Amino acid sequence: MLHFNFDYYRPSSIDEAVELFDKLDQDGKKPIYLSGGTEITTLGRLNQVFTKAVIDVKGIPECNVLDYKQDSVVVVGAALTLTQVWESKILPLLGEACVRIGDRTSRNQITLGGNLASEIIYREAVLPLLLSNSTFVVAGIEGIRQLSVHKIFKEKLRLKRGEFLVQIKVDGKYRKMPFYIEKKRKSERVDYPLITLEALKVDRSIRLAISGLCAFPFRSYEMEKELNNTDISIEERIDRAILRIPAPVISDIRGSREYRIFVLRNTLLDALIYLGGVRA
Amino acid sequence: MIEKLTLDINGEQWVATVRMADTLLDVLREKLDLTGAKRGCENGDCGSCTVLADGLPVKSCMMLAVDAIGKKLTTIEGLQDTPMQHAFVEKWAFQCGYCTSGFIMNAHALVNQHPDATDEIMEEWLSSNICRCTSYQEIREAVKSVLKEQRFDRKRPRNRR
Amino acid sequence: MKRYRVIGKSVLKKESWDKVSGRVKYIDDHQEVGTLHVKLLTSTYAHAYIGNVDTTEAWKVPGVRAIVTGKDYPLLIGTTIKDRPLLAFDKVRYYGEPIAMVIADTEAIAIQAVTLICVEYKPLRVVNSPVEAYQKDAPLVHDQIEQYLIDQDADTTGTSGGIRPVPGTNIANRQGIRKGNIERGFARSDVIVEEVFSFKQSDHTAIETRCADVEIKKTGEVIIHSASQEPFEMRELISQTFNIDEGKVHVHIPLVGGSFGAKTSVQLEPLAYVASKAVGGRKVRLRNSREEDIVTSPVHIGLHAKVKMGCTRDGKLQAIKLFFLFDGGAYAERAVPVTKAAAFDCTGPYTIDHVWCDSLCMYTNHPYATDFRGFGRTEVAFGVERTIDIMANKLGMCPLEFRLKNAIQPGDTSPTKVLLNKSNLGDIRECLLQLRELIDWDRGQRIDISDRIVRTKGISCTWKNGDPPPGVGAGAILTFNSDGGININCAAIEIGQGTKTVLTQMVAEKMKMDVDDVFIQMEVNTQLSPEHWETAASRTTFLSGNAVLRAVEDAIRQLKRTAAIILKVPVDELEVANKKVYKKTSPSISIDFSEIVYGYIFPDGKVAGTQVVGRGTYMIPGITEMDPVTGRGIQGPEWGVVAQAVEVEFDKRDNTFKLIRAVSVADAGTILNYKGAETQVMGAMNMGLSFATREGFLYDDQGKVLTTQFRSYKVMHYGEQPEYIVRFIENPVKGAPFGSRGLGEHGIMGMPAAVANSLSLAANVSLQQLPLTPEFIWKTRLKAGEVY
Ligand SMILES: Cc1cc2nc3c(=O)[nH]c(=O)nc-3n(C[C@H](O)[C@H](O)[C@H](O)COP(=O)(O)OP(=O)(O)OC[C@H]3O[C@@H](n4cnc5c(N)ncnc54)[C@H](O)[C@@H]3O)c2cc1C
């Protein structure tokens, strides 16, 4: 139950959407884009989101693309649900991150774009996109931009006012690379993460991205560097990587800072063993 | 914005005047008197509002009613004498009944989509709903009995049907 | 054992098909056009003076019909100590406490207006735990408790009676138990252990949130619809508080969507009454959101317990000294009865001659507490049963043998000094012996699966008497249909526990007829149904059952009297079965109920008999006052007992665990409906495990509750439950309907202790706090040097 009302628009093209946004913005409607709608309905009722107009991007064909034949590039529309992304098996690295978010029924509604643009700090679906150096396709009144994930996703999705996410592109070579993913929760099987860690092995080195540890999801080159330093023992690598966590580790109702680090340590160990064929 | 919507629910066309911000759950319950879907949290967490949209379970408290236009919706009121309802009764898979509509909708969709559902798939799907009365073991037995029955039906030679 | 036709059978719930087809109308499903909606403004502070409540902006929202603030109704209410303002005025005492309410055309408008009300707060020092509350220099949650009234029904007796707040402290009540001589007991002990246990408040989270509709008619009649377990107490409270004739207050209770004790407390109804009054008596609805249901409405009590236990070298328990600081929250309400009941059964089902217990209900700046399944026992058992394991461990004894050795027997006395016999006490030894088999106890309590994984079993024993205040009872009326079928009218409320169906089974059994011919009204209406003490304390079947059985006897008497005239057979030669009255010695001489239930007309126009209406009433005999200092008295009719076990698989590296198996063996007396009983116990076990491993409020240092949604307040989900096994021992109770014992709560009571015992063994540390999260286990092991 939302206590405020808004106008609802469902444009069928990118141009229509960005123009609508521009116009509604000028009219003072504080428009927002809507995709799965799960965040607007739940945060809205708690008065944490407010708008007078929503623009639903689900009717835009480009947002619903799911394709990997051409150019060996995987293209995933921002309006696809997490269930669709997972079931398509188009990019296991991504699918496995999606299938750990929320619960199954919610994943039938939550969309990839919605998760990436979420206010909630986890945005777990970005982990594989960081690891695979993906490209984000965004549309705004000035046209379409294609940007590296590292440019546009810094802690959160950094869109210009009026822009929205259309698609994600990932090099097809990532479809077959070995990866490790683990979501550790406080105790429930359905919960936000204590930490979600995804690691990808490219050639002989490991890439690492984590959500839940700090106040935003990240990929850390510094941590990767330590982990890939094969001159030292696996435990030492992990110890050093932990010293390189890029931001303060959070303490909240799901777990203390110390516990998160404990969990991280074990999970890193599992990841390295799994990907590196290292003995415990 | 207030608008007249037509929704396809349980194979019938229903017309309602709604606010654009109304959720599907609000409209089902308050405008159409389809009160089988319940408000347990209105936050996407409990599943008591679960209905089917094009055969897939969704939490109607997190779906805008306008978003449901063009989808084939099924609510508990649209299930008549289904094996899942029978199984819930026979296996004592409810007590107070408040979570039951949502649980049945989810379980019903599950056995349709995954006639060979493993324990793992059952867990993946059914952990979307919360029941505070039962131990879940009863629900598990109910769903398993439907899966088993379906399997048996499939194996039976057609001419004997 | 006696064989029954219908009793004991797994008769399906009468309302089954309504529940699986979405047809049941819970309160929120009845929607009446024209109903106004009420929304509460609740406190964002746990302890603060409130200054101006500015409603100017809120009034500007179109569709707002009225706004009520605490100043408009400076009333104090409560069913024990009258300490709770209807809406807070001058001071708020917990985060989430109602301060004002908006009545508007729609819920959305009401919410919108509420967000526009501005409240001035002047924060006060917060009492953030029962231990803090107990300190000498603690801020007082209530400055002048001595000035509060005590509910008149509550001031003498039972768990809800003899209440004595201690002025100048945060103690709402102190209940003692003094049995034997505690010093002597410890002097006789060779081994003494003393341990501290604790857990924070938590919540019932029934999936249906609390909701009340109120309408005031021109005649002054007040019509209440509510999801509640207490229609009669509610009627009384409304009538007293607002000075209305009780006869003018009508309460309707539809089927209730779960409660677990949550809906025993009357909170929303008086608010809705005031709201309706503010809009000229129009019908209003006040429905909790999930967040309000968790934090604004009453919760499950928290506890800080000190347990000291003394035992001889050969394992005979001698003495137990218990000190409980319960976190009753900001208002006394039903926290007081819970904390008293906790004292009465404090030892668990063991023979201990020297018992000392002080059970204190503490005021804190937390949400206020009410009944929760187990009513004090679940809480106490966590500490006592963990200590039993610690003691057995210290003595080098098997915890099961230790329990067997000390199991309470007929001939012993309870902590309240009631002499126990085979009827008023279940057979705990037999429960333990069966448990031993079912959990494969003798195959080992701890089995290493791998370097990392270990499987362990933990057990516990608990008991519970029902704690109705003296003089409570129930009534039932039976009417007949022209085909001889029967309708039951009684005020037991269906919250999912299956009471209604069990009552039809009782009638069918006694009448020797088909249960399909017995009907029962699902709704309760105080205007139509005979008075019934609240549907709580696992006593509903006991009270209503006895009333119903008496009504059946009454009806049979009337049927036979009429039949005797028609059949010309003396009454004592007649019998009833299959909707007929017949002659015992020649059954072919008979007459159908259908011919006589409305009176019989002979061909010549003469009549025999009149309409049959069975009438039965019942009052629990033998319950006495309970002494507040020594606890001496009879608190209830009988003790049901249960032995439980939980097997877990623990990961020594990650400190995570899986629940593998949970077993309950309960002496529940005669089982009235097998599947019903089994699933009740299983459901309660699941709730117990959920509570023990996941649940519990988290507060910030200012007393704000941080876990007000299912997103943050986590309960067990499908797939995490262990395999459940339930067995019954049917040791009948005299005076109970068909010899049944209370059942709805027993499944939960020992679960926290059993899983904690199991995990303590697995983790090789003593776990003395709930919930048993992996992080808590890890921290405990870290402190103990078990992990690095
Ligand atoms: C029950 C539940 C459990 C959850 N559990 C998790 C979890 O475990 N881990 C986790 O990471 N998250 C979790 N979430 C959060 C969830 O992923 C986010 O709420 C997500 O944003 C919702 O996606 P949506 O498609 O419904 O978004 P919407 O509600 O449609 O939108 C969310 C936000 O994204 C913006 N947006 C949507 N689409 C676009 C677009 N194409 N371009 C630009 N902006 C856009 C909207 O304007 C809005 O601000 C959970 C949510 C729920 C309801």
Ligand code: FES
């Ligand atoms: S009401 Fe929709 S998930 Fe709880």
Ligand code: FES
């Ligand atoms: S049956 Fe009551 S919540 Fe599931």
